[in-house]
Amino acid sequence: xxxxxxxxxxxxxxxxxxxxxxxxxxxxxxxxxxxxxxxxxxxxxxxxxxxxxxxxxxxxxxxxxxxxxxxxxxxxxxxxxxxxxxxxxxxxxxxxxxxxxxxxxxxxxxxxxxxxxxxxxxxxxxxxxxxxxxxxxxxxxxxxxxxxxxxxxxxxxxxxxxxxxxxxxxxxxxxxxxxxxxxxxxxxxxxxxxxxxxxxxxxxxxxxxxxxxxxxxxxxxxxxxxxxxxxxxxxxxxxxxxxxxxxxxxxxxxxxxxxxxxxxxxxxxxxxxxxxxxxxxxxxxxxxxxxxxxxxxxxxxxxxxxxxxxxxxxxxxxxxxxxxxxxxxxxxxxxxxxxxxxxxxxxxxxxxxxxxxxxxxxxxxxxxxxxxxxxxxxxxxxxxxxxxxxxxxxxxxxxxxxxxxxxxxxxxxxxxxxxxxxxxxxxxxxxxxxxxxxxxxxxxxxxxxxxxxxxxxxxxxxxxxxxxxxxxxxxx
Amino acid sequence: xxxxxxxxxxxxxxxxxxxxxxxxxxxxxxxxxxxxxxxxxxxxxxxxxxxxxxxxxxxxxxxxxxxxxxxxxxxxxxxxxxxxxxxxxxxxxxxxxxxxxxxxxxxxxxxxxxxxxxxxxxxxxxxxxxxxxxxxxxxxxxxxxxxxxxxxxxxxxxxxxxxxxxxxxxxxxxxxxxxxxxxxxxxxxxxxxxxxxxxxxxxxxxxxx
Numbered sequence: 001x002x003x004x005x006x007x008x009x010x011x012x013x014x015x016x017x018x019x020x021x022x023x024x025x026x027x028x029x030x031x032x033x034x035x036x037x038x039x040x041x042x043x044x045x046x047x048x049x050x051x052x053x054x055x056x057x058x059x060x061x062x063x064x065x066x067x068x069x070x071x072x073x074x075x076x077x078x079x080x081x082x083x084x085x086x087x088x089x090x091x092x093x094x095x096x097x098x099x100x101x102x103x104x105x106x107x108x109x110x111x112x113x114x115x116x117x118x119x120x121x122x123x124x125x126x127x128x129x130x131x132x133x134x135x136x137x138x139x140x141x142x143x144x145x146x147x148x149x150x151x152x153x154x155x156x157x158x159x160x161x162x163x164x165x166x167x168x169x170x171x172x173x174x175x176x177x178x179x180x181x182x183x184x185x186x187x188x189x190x191x192x193x194x195x196x197x198x199x200x201x202x203x204x205x206x207x208x209x210x211x212x213x214x215x216x217x218x219x220x221x222x223x224x225x226x227x228x229x230x231x232x233x234x235x236x237x238x239x240x241x242x243x244x245x246x247x248x249x250x251x252x253x254x255x256x257x258x259x260x261x262x263x264x265x266x267x268x269x270x271x272x273x274x275x276x277x278x279x280x281x282x283x284x285x286x287x288x289x290x291x292x293x294x295x296x297x298x299x300x301x302x303x304x305x306x307x308x309x310x311x312x313x314x315x316x317x318x319x320x321x322x323x324x325x326x327x328x329x330x331x332x333x334x335x336x337x338x339x340x341x342x343x344x345x346x347x348x349x350x351x352x353x354x355x356x357x358x359x360x361x362x363x364x365x366x367x368x369x370x371x372x373x374x375x376x377x378x379x380x381x382x383x384x385x386x387x388x389x390x391x392x393x394x395x396x397x398x399x400x401x402x403x404x405x406x407x408x409x410x411x412x413x414x415x416x417x418x419x420x421x422x423x424x425x426x427x428x429x430x431x432x433x434x435x436x437x438x439x440x441x442x443x444x445x446x447x448x449x450x451x452x453x454x455x456x457x458x459x460x461x462x463x464x465x466x467x468x469x470x471x472x473x474x475x476x
Numbered sequence: 477x478x479x480x481x482x483x484x485x486x487x488x489x490x491x492x493x494x495x496x497x498x499x500x501x502x503x504x505x506x507x508x509x510x511x512x513x514x515x516x517x518x519x520x521x522x523x524x525x526x527x528x529x530x531x532x533x534x535x536x537x538x539x540x541x542x543x544x545x546x547x548x549x550x551x552x553x554x555x556x557x558x559x560x561x562x563x564x565x566x567x568x569x570x571x572x573x574x575x576x577x578x579x580x581x582x583x584x585x586x587x588x589x590x591x592x593x594x595x596x597x598x599x600x601x602x603x604x605x606x607x608x609x610x611x612x613x614x615x616x617x618x619x620x621x622x623x624x625x626x627x628x629x630x631x632x633x634x635x636x637x638x639x640x641x642x643x644x645x646x647x648x649x650x651x652x653x654x655x656x657x658x659x660x661x662x663x664x665x666x667x668x669x670x671x672x673x674x675x676x677x678x679x680x681x682x683x684x685x
Contacts, residue, residue, distance in 0.1 A: 033576075100626050100654040112656070139654075145627035169627060210576055236536075237579050281534040283671045284583035353653070 003376035006339035020248035022059040029056035030256045034211040040263045065262040071307045073269045076194030079161035086309040086343035094133035096350030103356035113138030122159035127448040130367040133163040137355045146472040149173045164197040168216030178223040183460035192224030203253045205233035221268035228311050229257045232275035243291045272303035273311040288318045293333040300340040315347030322434045358437035372412040478502040480515040487520025490540030499548040509555045521545045525590045542589045564592035565617040565683040568610045570602035575628035583672040591676045604638035616646040617683045623652040633663040647682040
């Protein structure tokens with residue numbers, strides 16, 4: 001097969017970004033709000049100021065960290081048929097993460113998300129062919145603050161047998177998730193060998209590592225749970241307005257974070273995950289723009305240059321509704337983004353600041369199209385079919401040919417997109433795609449079952465919840 | 477004699493050093509301090525606010541102009557008497573306890589300054605006691621609280637309770653990515669704004685009450 005490819009930054013440009021990032025780490029340094037992390041850096045020879053919570057990181061430490069970090073990772077899942085390898089050959093997909101609002105398909109209302117929503121969306125994600133990993137698509141706002149993180153993890157673990165991706169706001173959050181994951185796979189060794197969970201760790205731009213987040217990542221690293229380091233600078237407000245500058249900043253934030261994690265747990269699995277954006281200069285909010293996609297593309301290329309596993313957002317946009325804007329924003333950059341082959345492509349199901357079940361269905365279709373596109377075309381004697389053309393001759397037709405019969409099923413067919421003539425579409429009810437998607441979500445929720453967690457795992461969950469609640473009550 | 481319109485123009489252009497020099501010069505020349513403030517600095521920042529509303533200026537111009545104005549104000553402050561500063565209101569701003577996200581709050585602060593408010597930004601991860609203490613010290617008209625995370629927005633209610641309990645008269649206004657009007661109503665906040673430009677309108681409304 002001849003596959004389409006993409007070229008973007010030159011080797012010199014990749015080196016320039018890397019050098020700029022190292023310069024930032026050596027000169028400007030990072031605010032590290034964790035003394036535990038500062039200790040780790042100090043021990044390795046970094047210059048540390050405990051009072052200012054600040055460290056500068058020498059380039060040599062960056063080089064060492066890049067050598068230590070694993071180049072491929074095998075992601076496990078409760079059902080091992082859902083395992084997959086991050087080896088830069090094929091993108092796999094994860095749901096969008098952590099908006100606090102749902103666009104309700106029934107009422108059309110935008111409302112706060114709750115645990116029951118997360119359970120439903122997770123089950124839909126479990127069903128969909130093109131979702132391989134579930135990041136809680138919503139926050140469980142019906143749960144007390146300190147327990148939200150844990151409840152989200154438990155909810156996705158119960159409602160899918162695919163890989164679980166979450167996050168920790170504290171080391172304790174991470175520890176609880178590791179305990180539950182260990183109960184699911186059976187042992188710590190098994191979890192390290194093939195982790196069924198991974199975790200996103202955001203970086204606060206510019207150049208700040210928040211205490212709970214970085215200590216959570218160190219905790220994950222101990223157990224071999226992959227950490228997806230995700231800096232999120234916005235060009236013009238929390239990063240330089242020129243995209244290259246925000247790329248250098250994002251990269252510096254990633255590299256500094258990697259140094260800490262590899263010193264804490266040498267060989268800890270870490271994913272490169274740019275979360276860059278550009279600012280709306282009227283309001284300070286972010287805005288959808290080609291520059292954001294281009295920065296992601298360049299940083300995915302940089303991740304490949306570092307030979308690191310990567311996770312990149314490919315389906316972002318600003319529309320609050322499942323409408324034409326949502327459609328074109330998602331579709332316009334996905335192919336270019338996937339041509340750079342991130343290991344994990346992120347964003348299934350998201351709308352502007354919220355999620356909808358219908359969007360999960362539609363995104364699944366967009367991805368399906370894109371994945372077929374990536375495969376390319378076969379050009380050979382058989383597919384050139386000169387003999388068949390000769391047989392059919394001028395004015396003939398190919399429908400009855402054996403050649404057509406042999407190969408026609410290989411052609412891509414949409415699952416939900418409309419393919420009918422106007423009259424037939426009208427006869428079928430003149431449905432817009434959102435309505436078709438809504439019917440599909442109802443069908444999935446009515447029929448798709450996910451095996452419950454085994455009893456011993458539920459017992460472990462109950463134990464963990466009890467300890468978490470006690471911890472929470474103690475704190476309040 | 478330094479023309480006060482020159483100070484005004486330098487504020488609009490965001491020329492920080494120029495504003496400092498001109499203000500200092502005007503003071504040394506013996507010009508009336510209250511006039512330097514109103515015809516130089518405040519006049520300048522008001523025009524900046526108007527240009528933002530009309531779409532000519534954006535946040536970068538606002539921030540730089542506000543910086544220039546504040547540098548000029550630093551020079552005048554020790555010389556001003558109480559009541560000389562006719563501001564739109566006094567605001568104390570901060571990010572809720574446990575939360576370090578501040579870019580939204582900072583933009584709100586800039587826009588409020590652009591609209592003639594006196595703003596004290598107490599920073600991030602601010603506990604209820606600090607909000608109350610600073611609000612009392614500044615005799616604030618408004619306490620503005622920001623929270624990004626669903627886990628920290630719950631702390632906003634603690635500030636409202638502490639402020640009411642301490643007899644602080646300031647109105648409480650809130651915002652942040654996960655915050656909604658519904659949430660604001662539920663916890664008894666006086667106001668909510670979905671973005672920085674709306675925050676200015678809401679602040680103006682709250683000081684009138």
